[in-house]
Amino acid sequence: MNEIRVRFAPSPTGYLHVGGARTAIFNWLFARSVGGKFLVRIEDTDPQRSRGELAQIILDGLEWLGLHSDEEIVYQSDRKPRFVEVAHELIARGRAYHDFTTLEKLEKMRADSQAKGEASFRFKADLEKVRAEAPERLKRGEPYAVRFAAPSEDIGWMDLVHGRVNYKGDELEDFVLLRSDGSPTYHLSVVCDDHDMRISHILRGDDHISNTPKQIALYRAMEWDVPQFGHVPLILGPDKKRLSKRTGAASVGEFQEKGFLPQALFNFLTLLGWSPGKGDREIFTRDELVKVFTTDGIQPRSAVFDEAKLEWMNGEHLRMLPETDALDYLAAHAKDTNITRVQLANAWPLVKSRVRMPRDIFEEQPYLFNDPDEYDSKGVEKHLADPAVFDYLSLYMSRLSDIPFVPAALETCLREIADKHGVKAGQLIHPVRLALTGKTVSPGLFELMEALGRETTVRRLNKLLRQFTTA
Secondary structure, three states: OOOOEEEEOOOOOOOOEHHHHHHHHHHHHHHHHOOOEEEEEEOOOOOOOOOHHHHHHHHHHHHHOOOOOOOOOEEHHHHHHHHHHHHHHHHHOOOEEEEOOOHHHHHHHHHHHHHOOOOOOOOOOOHHHHHHHHHHHHHOOOOOEEEEOOOOOOEEEEEOOOEEEEEOHHHOOOOEEEOOOOOEOHHHHHHHHHHHOOOOEEEEEHHHHHHHHHHHHHHHHOOOOOOEEEEEOOEEOOOOOEOOHHHOOOEHHHHHHHOOOHHHHHHHHHOOOEOOOOOOOOOOOHHHHHHHOOHHHEOOOOEEOOHHHHHHHHHHHHHHOOHHHHHHHHHHOOOOOOOOHHHHHHHHHHHOOOOOOHHHHHOOOHHHOOOOOOOOHHHHHHHOOOOHHHHHHHHHHHHOOOOOOOHHHHHHHHHHHHHHOOOOOHHHHHHHHHHHHOOOOOOOHHHHHHHHOHHHHHHHHHHHHHHHHOO
């Protein structure tokens, strides 16, 4: 196993959620950092839970994140004959056996174990008896499963994340390889696939740790090279409880629909349980992460998913985009199809320094694109109480057609009018802002006027004057 080969192997039983996406990212970064291969396998052998359409949704999510398989995608359901072949080879090697235990008998054994107060039920067969009876029972056509005969010796490995992990031999049970209907189980399928795909390193979630000794036992029974294993701690929600598909963890597709950039989610998930080492840097491009990623940086403790931080990171990545790409991004998330490219280009310099998400522009600053339908009531009460304000606004508006429509000239004109009438500039600035935005807070007023343009600015000033001066 000289070449580093890793895989991401989702089951199409749900969407690609953030935990799975992070696992895929860690595998991809590891492969890229050492010049290895990143492979994708769809584990769709469970007919009761697998759904074909979900496989494509998972693949679409990986593609959006920029995670492409370096070889043809493997579908586990295409490989059943291989799994059956290996199961029967294990029988021939004396490492597995035909199990004729009925479901009713199995349930009784579990109940008896529970009644005895045993911590957990572990199936262990009398191998000599089972193998002696097998030929006659097979001849009678009795249904059977194929079980692996668990070894008695302890099994341990040096985990890439947790260090040394050990399981005692009496903790392993004889586990099923082929069900009575002939379908392969997870342990058999995954070991066969990882061997045949020449996987050298397996990075996966902590919830698989208890599967690892069983799978190592299978590798050894087949005399195959055992990959290196690493188990990544789970992601926790803000309530410090496990973030999972069943408890409402958002899927990658949902983050895409919310308007997150793929490079921002990629960056965020990489730092969720991984550290680059020295310093407190948090913003990385994909290429930069490839250069600094090592499995040593994966933390053995769980990380908390903080969507507010993800939004901050999204803003940082948005500001890193070339302007054309940033405008493409904003246009793609503008629900109002009447918003023009010119409007977006004019608005971008005003919001670039603070924007995090598309809603920051389209929902919180709609005045950048549409005339305000109403005015902040407290702003009206505070800034329009003096009737003389309307005279100042009328005078300012009349001057707008005669001056260059640039911030410096717009500000100079306003301040000249304020000085002439012996009032503070703020007594004009606030009413003008209210007319243009309907709000009391906005980006720089004169830069905003330039972005809106002369025609829109005059129209909105006129609208406010008509509304508040008409008897």
